[in-house]
Amino acid sequence: MEAEDFQEELTCAICLDYFEDPVSIECGHNFCRGCLCRTWAPGGSPVRCPECRRPSAPASMRPNWALARLTERMRRRRLGPVPAGLCGRHWEPLRLFCEDDQRLVCLVCRESQEHQAHTMSPADEACRSYREKLLKTQSSLTAKMKKVIHFQDTEVKNAAEWKEKMKNQRMRVIAEFAKLHVLLNEEEQLFLQGLRQEEEETKKKQSENISRLNQMITSLKKLILEVKEKSQSSTLELLQNPAEVLTRCENQDVNYSFEDLTVKTVCRLPMMKEMLKRFQVAVNLAEDTAHSKLVFSQEGRYVKNGASASSWPLFFTAWSYATGWRNPQRTTGFVERFQHLPCVLGKNVFTSGKHYWEVENRGSLEVAAGVCREDIMGIPGGSTMCPKAGIWAVGWSSAGFWPLTGTSVSPTKREPALQRVGVFLDHGAGEVSFYNAVDGEHLHTLPCSSSLRLRPFFWLSPLASVVIPPVTGGK
Numbered sequence: 001m002e003a004e005d006f007q008e009e010l011t012c013a014i015c016l017d018y019f020e021d022p023v024s025i026e027c028g029h030n031f032c033r034g035c036l037c038r039t040w041a042p043g044g045s046p047v048r049c050p051e052c053r054r055p056s057a058p059a060s061m062r063p064n065w066a067l068a069r070l071t072e073r074m075r076r077r078r079l080g081p082v083p084a085g086l087c088g089r090h091w092e093p094l095r096l097f098c099e100d101d102q103r104l105v106c107l108v109c110r111e112s113q114e115h116q117a118h119t120m121s122p123a124d125e126a127c128r129s130y131r132e133k134l135l136k137t138q139s140s141l142t143a144k145m146k147k148v149i150h151f152q153d154t155e156v157k158n159a160a161e162w163k164e165k166m167k168n169q170r171m172r173v174i175a176e177f178a179k180l181h182v183l184l185n186e187e188e189q190l191f192l193q194g195l196r197q198e199e200e201e202t203k204k205k206q207s208e209n210i211s212r213l214n215q216m217i218t219s220l221k222k223l224i225l226e227v228k229e230k231s232q233s234s235t236l237e238l239l240q241n242p243a244e245v246l247t248r249c250e251n252q253d254v255n256y257s258f259e260d261l262t263v264k265t266v267c268r269l270p271m272m273k274e275m276l277k278r279f280q281v282a283v284n285l286a287e288d289t290a291h292s293k294l295v296f297s298q299e300g301r302y303v304k305n306g307a308s309a310s311s312w313p314l315f316f317t318a319w320s321y322a323t324g325w326r327n328p329q330r331t332t333g334f335v336e337r338f339q340h341l342p343c344v345l346g347k348n349v350f351t352s353g354k355h356y357w358e359v360e361n362r363g364s365l366e367v368a369a370g371v372c373r374e375d376i377m378g379i380p381g382g383s384t385m386c387p388k389a390g391i392w393a394v395g396w397s398s399a400g401f402w403p404l405t406g407t408s409v410s411p412t413k414r415e416p417a418l419q420r421v422g423v424f425l426d427h428g429a430g431e432v433s434f435y436n437a438v439d440g441e442h443l444h445t446l447p448c449s450s451s452l453r454l455r456p457f458f459w460l461s462p463l464a465s466v467v468i469p470p471v472t473g474g475k
Contacts, residue, residue, distance in 0.1 A: 026056040097126035194265040272440030279356040290344035304465035346456025360420040364398035365464035372457035
């Protein structure tokens with residue numbers, strides 16, 4: 001008899017597996033000791049055999065050594081490779097498919113406790129069912145693959161188109177800036193040509209004026225000599241028509257009017273306003289730094305000097321405050337606000353970078369704007385408002401504009417009158433430039449400190465007012 005014929009004889013009826021420590025009971029049936037102990041209730045009273053249901057006392061269990069040796073031999077024979085199609089545990093044909101464990105099992109496995117509650121189906125039926133599902137899944141995956149390949153092709157096409165667009169845009173930018181360079185160069189040549197022409201015309205007028213003055217001097221010298229000779233001549237010669245000489249002396253024209261030699265060709269670059277707007281920042285007035293006579297509104301963007309001219313120690317003119325606000329008092333120690341100057345600072349503190357803001361004069365009176373060092377509030381009353389004191393600014397009114405350099409200067413007239421001034425601080429370059437905010441005309445540039453902490457600076461003459469327009473672009 002083959003060893004496989006002993007399979008049933010060497011299998012426990014409870015666990016349906018090879019015997020483990022087999023024991024015999026009174027009815028002669030054999031079971032695993034562990035299986036039998038788990039089946040019988042404790043207490044020692046007779047229990048029924050799991051197979052024939054005959055009563056048997058627990059004390060009647062006897063080890064079955066022969067069955068144990070035979071089972072061990074069978075296990076050793078099964079340690080080799082399991083033939084294809086057989087259960088590795090029971091060496092039975094794999095005829096069923098467990099849906100729960102997703103694997104093939106044999107008929108003995110189906111009866112075990114491990115698989116009793118599991119759903120089983122014949123292996124051939126399960127094979128057909130899952131083959132159909134796999135084929136459908138394969139078809140679905142193929143469709144998905146085609147869709148993804150289409151996406152990939154589209155993405156590659158879009159990337160190529162984008163690359164071409166970037167190339168074209170780069171060439172367009174280079175071409176447009178090349179045109180801009182040409183236009184700026186042409187504008188530069190036109191400005192320089194205008195300056196040369198203005199210079200030539202002014203020199204011609206100056207030459208004509210000098211020539212005219214020389215002629216007047218020559219005529220006067222001749223008359224002086226003639227009068228001298230006439231006065232020293234004899235009575236007969238002196239009285240020969242002396243009235244004619246006196247009439248010519250009285251009629252000698254010495255009237256002369258000087259021309260205002262201002263530069264008429266202004267530096268107004270194309271797109272300067274737009275380029276400055278790129279660096280525009282919001283500036284609000286720091287009311288806690290202001291002189292007590294200054295009044296604020298519009299959320300810190302509008303300020304007015306509420307004092308009259310008679311209440312200040314100086315008579316204000318276009319050049320009087322360029323030389324300083326004079327006051328005999330001296331400021332000692334740290335102060336939080338201006339005590340002598342009708343000034344206020346902006347809240348911003350600049351330590352680097354480029355910044356631009358605009359200031360509008362709401363009348364015809366004198367105002368000034370620019371930048372200053374952060375601790376300027378402690379400036380003594382007798383100091384000069386100039387770069388040396390830590391103030392870099394320009395003033396303007398209906399009379400024109402002028403830089404606050406510490407020396408008396410005449411205002412440069414502008415038509416129409418200058419109202420709004422743009423302040424451009426290039427902290428890294430150590431420069432602050434001023435522009436006509438309406439047309440971008442350059443007014444003046446002052447070198448400033450590139451190492452100090454700088455703040456926006458505002459000065460107002462009595463009854464003057466300024467407003468900081470809202471930001472329309474930039475940062």
